[in-house]
Amino acid sequence: MVHEKPFLSDPPKAEQPRPAAAATLLALMHAQGEVERLSEREQLLSSLLVSVNAVLWAIDWETRRVLYVSPAYERIFGRSAGLLLADYREWRNSIHPEDLDYAEHSLARVLDHSAVEDREYRIITADGQIRWLSDKCYINQQVEPGEPVIVVGMAEDITEKKQMELELHRLATTDVLTQSSNRRHFFECANQAFDSACAQGAPLAFLLLDIDDFKDVNDTYGHLEGDQVLRRIAESGRGVLRRGDLFGRIGGEEFAAVLPGCPPEMALQVAERLGKEIQALNFSYEGRAFTVTVSQGLASLTEEDSTLDSLFARADAAMYEAKRQGKNRVIAG
Structure with missing residues (x-):
């Protein structure tokens, strides 16, 4: 009886993956793709927030804890975002003394109206400049009983616009x-x-x-x-x-x-x-x-x-x- 030997050039047959292992591999590949897409979205969002020339912010109304402030805060206010996140009074202390009562009372109106869009007040930057802000704020969701009230807002630097308005008023009067x-x-x-x-x-x-x-x-x-x-x-x-x-x-x-x-x-x-x-x-x-x-x-x-x-x-x-x-x-x- 003659035994045939396999050709030396024939590769060994690979073991086929088991169904469970294949499913796991596919799941890992899908998860990696989702992570990459999430990372891309986060990078895009971060890039957009850096480029926006307005301060986006969120605050827990009851505790007055600042939950978020966008990178423009440091550019417009000239102050540390970390200090603001640690103490809400950093924002309050930057408001021009003549506008402080108005800024606080107008912010409180958001509880009654769910939104306040006509707030304009002055701030004093860290280096002593006086700047005008248009600060729109909203309650960001329908608050259920027991849930915290989160107020979000967008403070835009309108100093140049105000200066133009004041100059036009001066010329007219x-x-x-x-x-x-x-x-x-x-x-x-x-x-x-x-x-x-x-x-x-x-x-x-x-x-x-x-x-x-x-x-x-x-x-x-x-x-x-x-x-x-x-x-x-x-x-x-x-x-x-x-x-x-x-x-x-x-x-x-x-x-x-x-x-x-x-x-x-x-x-x-x-x-x-x-x-x-x-x-x-x-x-x-x-x-x-x-x-x-x-x-x-x-x-x-x-x-x-x-x-x-x-x-x-x-x-x-x-x-x-x-x-x-x-x-x-x-x-x-």
Whole structure:
């Protein structure tokens, strides 16, 4: 009997994997793929969070524990995210003192409305810069009884937008030459002060002043020197008047002031001091020195004044009376 020998070149037959082992191998390969895809998603999310120029945050409302804050926090606030995660007061302490009450109360409104989208307040960065934030916040889910209330939000740096808004407001309300309130803005504020004084029964004074012989100044020294006179008088007005008083340029060489809470005797003292300050201003053109004076009309609020117009009319009449009596004086009407 002859036994056939296998050819030496024939490879040994591989043992086929058992069904259970094959299933395990497939499961491991699937799990590895899921891990890789999860890692890719995490890397993408991390990249997106780094690039977003807004602070994403989440806080446990009951404990005030900050659960998450995005990388933009350190870029915008200039403060350590680790310190904030350790102590909620880091956020509170960064808010501008004048805006702190508003920021806290507006945040609390999210409990009643589920969302607050109109919060704007200022922060002070670690290096002392003042920045504006638009901070929208929401309750992130329907909270079941016993579950913590998680508030999430997005704080966006709107400093450049605010600066533009403030500049546009300044241009719309300010006399470009003297940097005082322009006529429209002055009378808007004056009417508000008038209504407030009437409602509270508080004193109010209206002062009107006109530069004496201003046409001669322009004709003799030129309009550039006349502009300098207007600027210097506006500076004197802002320097003499009290905080809370209104001052504006309402005509070519005519200025006005409203003095809230100022009784007649005090208003007269303010007007006289302003007149003296203006008369003491020294001007010079091509070696020639000159000074200017103003005629002022003063009117104080009475029960007969139903509108600001009546107060203005009395001040205007008193100012022209000052002109007739020789200029450089205050007449109370």
